[in-house]
Amino acid sequence: MKKIFTLNLFRIIALAVWAIGAGISVNLTLYAGSANKSMLLVGLFLVWVLSPFVVILVAHARYRLGPATVRIAIYCLMLVITVVSLLGYSGRLSPTGARPAAVFLIVPLLLWVLMGIVIPVVLFRSRRKIKG
Numbered sequence: 001m002k003k004i005f006t007l008n009l010f011r012i013i014a015l016a017v018w019a020i021g022a023g024i025s026v027n028l029t030l031y032a033g034s035a036n037k038s039m040l041l042v043g044l045f046l047v048w049v050l051s052p053f054v055v056i057l058v059a060h061a062r063y064r065l066g067p068a069t070v071r072i073a074i075y076c077l078m079l080v081i082t083v084v085s086l087l088g089y090s091g092r093l094s095p096t097g098a099r100p101a102a103v104f105l106i107v108p109l110l111l112w113v114l115m116g117i118v119i120p121v122v123l124f125r126s127r128r129k130i131k132g
Contacts, residue, residue: 033045
């Protein structure tokens with residue numbers, strides 16, 4: 001019973017952090033693109049910046065009743081995606097002299113790579129435990 005409560009609390013915290021992080025990421029993207037006259041370009045950047053947030057939410061919905069290890073990995077990824085995004089978009093991780101657009105292109109790409117590694121590995125390991 002205590003494990004279920006702890007996992008539910010972790011889920012609530014991860015979802016709350018995820019939502020706040022997605023909102024702040026939108027604001028930082030709009031702020032960085034405020035000088036750009038092309039609304040289409042800013043819109044494309046918004047889609048790209050939000051894509052890791054959307055994918056991890058879809059994974060959460062898909063595996064919400066899955067093995068605990070998979071759910072824990074997804075909740076951890078929600079936290080990592082938020083922290084890395086906010087550090088990257090705020091300029092904390094940017095090398096000196098880097099163009100702002102580069103950060104908004106590279107951070108989502110790195111998060112996609114991270115999710116593309118972690119989720120399949122955790123799924124593979126959890127299926128192996130169930131079969132073995």
